[in-house]
Amino acid sequence: MQDRLVSMIRETSSSLPEDVLAALRAAARREARGGSAAVVLRTILDNCALAKRNGTPLCQDTGTLTFFVDERLRRRVTPALVRRAVACATECGFLRRNTIDAVTGRSCDDNCAEGAPVVHYVAGDGPARRVTLLLKGGGSENMSRQYSLPDAALGAGRDLAGVRACVLDAVQKIQGYGCAPGILGVCVGGDRATGYAVAKAQLLRPLDAAADAGGGGAELRRLEKALLREANALGIGPMGLGGKTTLLGVKVAARTRVPASFFVTVAYMCWACRRRTIEL
Amino acid sequence: MITLTYPFDEKAVRALKAGDAVSITGRLYTGRDKFHKFVADGGALPVDFTDGALYHCGPVCVRDGADGAWRVVAAGPTTSVRENPYEPAFIAASGVRLIVGKGGMDAATRAAMKRHGCVYVQAVGGAGALYAAAVRRVAGVSLLDEFGAAEAVWHFDVVDFRGVVAMDAHGRSLFAEVAEASARALAGLR
Numbered sequence: 330m331q332d333r334l335v336s337m338i339r340e341t342s343s344s345l346p347e348d349v350l351a352a353l354r355a356a357a358r359r360e361a362r363g364g365s366a367a368v369v370l371r372t373i374l375d376n377c378a379l380a381k382r383n384g385t386p387l388c389q390d391t392g393t394l395t396f397f398v399d400e401r402l403r404r405r406v407t408p409a410l411v412r413r414a415v416a417c418a419t420e421c422g423f424l425r426r427n428t429i430d431a432v433t434g435r436s437c438d439d440n441c442a443e444g445a446p447v448v449h450y451v452a453g454d455g456p457a458r459r460v461t462l463l464l465k466g467g468g469s470e471n472m473s474r475q476y477s478l479p480d481a482a483l484g485a486g487r488d489l490a491g492v493r494a495c496v497l498d499a500v501q502k503i504q505g506y507g508c509a510p511g512i513l514g515v516c517v518g519g520d521r522a523t524g525y526a527v528a529k530a531q532l533l534r535p536l537d538a539a540a541d542a543g544g545g546g547a548e549l550r551r552l553e554k555a556l557l558r559e560a561n562a563l564g565i566g567p568m569g570l571g572g573k574t575t576l577l578g579v580k581v582a583a584r585t586r587v588p589a590s591f592f593v594t595v596a597y598m599c600w601a602c603r604r605r606t607i608e609l
Numbered sequence: 610m611i612t613l614t615y616p617f618d619e620k621a622v623r624a625l626k627a628g629d630a631v632s633i634t635g636r637l638y639t640g641r642d643k644f645h646k647f648v649a650d651g652g653a654l655p656v657d658f659t660d661g662a663l664y665h666c667g668p669v670c671v672r673d674g675a676d677g678a679w680r681v682v683a684a685g686p687t688t689s690v691r692e693n694p695y696e697p698a699f700i701a702a703s704g705v706r707l708i709v710g711k712g713g714m715d716a717a718t719r720a721a722m723k724r725h726g727c728v729y730v731q732a733v734g735g736a737g738a739l740y741a742a743a744v745r746r747v748a749g750v751s752l753l754d755e756f757g758a759a760e761a762v763w764h765f766d767v768v769d770f771r772g773v774v775a776m777d778a779h780g781r782s783l784f785a786e787v788a789e790a791s792a793r794a795l796a797g798l799r
Contacts, residue, residue: 363610363630364628365628365630365773365775365783368610368630368771368773369733369773372733372736372739372771373733373735373736375736375739376733376735376736376737376738376739376740379738379739379742380738380739383738385682385683385738386682386683386737386738387735387736387737387738388683388685388735388736388737388738389668389669389682389683389684389685389737390735422671422682425669425683466735468688468734468735484799494799497795497798498795501791501792501795504784504787504788504791505712505784505787506688506712508711508734508735559798562794562798563791563794563795564787564790564791564794565787565791566787567733568711568731568733568734568773569712569713569783569784569787570628570731570773570775570783570784570787571628571783571786571787571790599734599735600735601735
C-alpha cells in the first residue's frame with residue numbers, strides 16, 4: 330500500500346492529468362503562431378513531456394500535498410501511512426524539501442509534521458474506493474483571495490452579478506503572477522473557512538465538461554462558462570505577457586450562508602495543476 | 610526566435626523589442642535574494658557580469674558521480690519583484706545585459722535598463738524540468754558555503770534556454786501594458 334502511494338506521488342509530481350494537457354494544447358492552437366503566448370505554451374508542453382519521460386518533478390515547487398481519502402479506507406490509508414509514503418517520496422527526490430516550520434523557520438526535511446501532508450477523509454459513493462492527491466505550488470496559493478459582499482469599490486452586491494464582479498476583479502489583479510494560464514475554483518457563500526475549502530476542492534473537477542459532475546445547478550454552469558469567456562477576453566495571457574488564454578477553466582460551487590455574511594472565495598491554481606486519483 | 614549568445618552584445622540587446630521570443634546560449638549566472646543583499650551591502654561581485662546574464666533562480670542541484678560533478682534537477686525562475694530595491698544599482702555597476710526571471714520588475718529597474726542597455730527576459734514559471742535540461746554544464750559555483758545551494762551563484766552553461774523579452778531597453782514593459790489593457794477591458798465588461 331505504501332508503495333502504491335509513493336508511485337502515485339511520483340506520477341502526480343511528474344505529469345499533468347490528460348484534461349489539463351488537452352486544455353493547454355487547445356490553448357496553444359488558439360494563440361498566434363510565434364507570439365509570446367504561443368512560445369510560453371510550447372515551453373510548458375515541452376516541459377511536461379520531458380518531466381513525464383524522466384519521472385522528475387515538472388515544477389520545482391512540489392507544493393502543498395493534500396490527500397482526499399474515501400472514508401471507507403480510513404483504516405487502510407491512515408495518516409501515519411500517508412506520512413511514511415511522503416517521507417519516502419521525498420527521500421527519492423520526487424518531492425522537494427518543501428515544508429518549513431512556521432515558528433523556527435527550519436526545514437522539516439521529510440515533508441512531514443503535524444497537519445503535513447494534509448489528509449481529508451471524504452464521503453465515498455459507489456463501489457470504487459478512491460484516493461486523490463492534489464499538489465499546489467506556493468506561487469498560485471499566494472494569489473487566492475476572498476471577498477465579502479457587498480463590495481462598494483467593485484460595485485458588487487449580494488447576487489450572482491456581484492459574484493461575477495469579484496471573480497473578474499480577482500483575475501485582473503492576479504495577472505500572470507500565479508503562473509497563468511490558471512484554473513479557478515470558486516465558492517459562493519459558506520463561512521470563511523468552508524469558502525476556501527470548497528473553492529479548492531473545485532480544482533479536483535475535470536476540465537472537460539462531459540466528464541464533470543458539476544458543483545451546482547444549471548445557473549452555476551452558465552456562470553462558469555460566462556466567467557471563462559470574460560476572463561479570457563481580458564487579454565492577460567500565459568505568464569501575463571498578453572494573449573487569449575488567461576484561464577483554462579472556472580469551476581464554481583455554492584454553500585449556504587448566514588444572513589449577515591456573503592463570501593466569494595477564489596482559489597487560484599497554476600497551469601501545473603497536479604492531481605491524480607487511484608482506486609484501491 | 611532570436612538567438613542570443615554569450616557574451617551579449619550591447620547593440621544587439623538594445624535592438625530587442627518587448628514581445629521578442631529569445632533563445633539564450635552560453636553563460637548564465639544565478640543570483641537571488643541573498644546575492645542582491647550581499648552586493649548592495651558592499652560585497653565584491655563574485656564573477657564578471659560584463660555583457661553577461663543574471664538569472665533569478667534557486668535551483669535544485671545535486672552532486673553525484675565519482676567526480677563529484679554537479680547536476681541540475683530543477684531550475685525554473687523565481688519571482689523577480691523581491692530584487693526591485695537592488696536591481697538598478699546592480700545593473701549600473703555590473704554591466705549586465707540580460708536579467709532573466711518571472712513576473713517582471715519595477716519602473717526604476719526599467720529606467721536603469723534603458724540607461725545601461727539591458728533587457729528583462731521572462732522565463733516560464735514552473736518549467737523547472739525543461740530549464741534544468743537546458744543547463745548542459747555546471748561550470749562552477751560561488752558563495753555556496755555563505756548562501757547555501759538555493760541562494761548561491763551558480764555558473765550555468767546553457768543551450769537554447771527559451772524566454773520572452775518582457776521589458777526592453779526602450780522603456781517598454783509588457784507587464785505594465787497588459788495590466789493597463791486588462792483594466793480597460795474589465796471596465797468595458799462592467
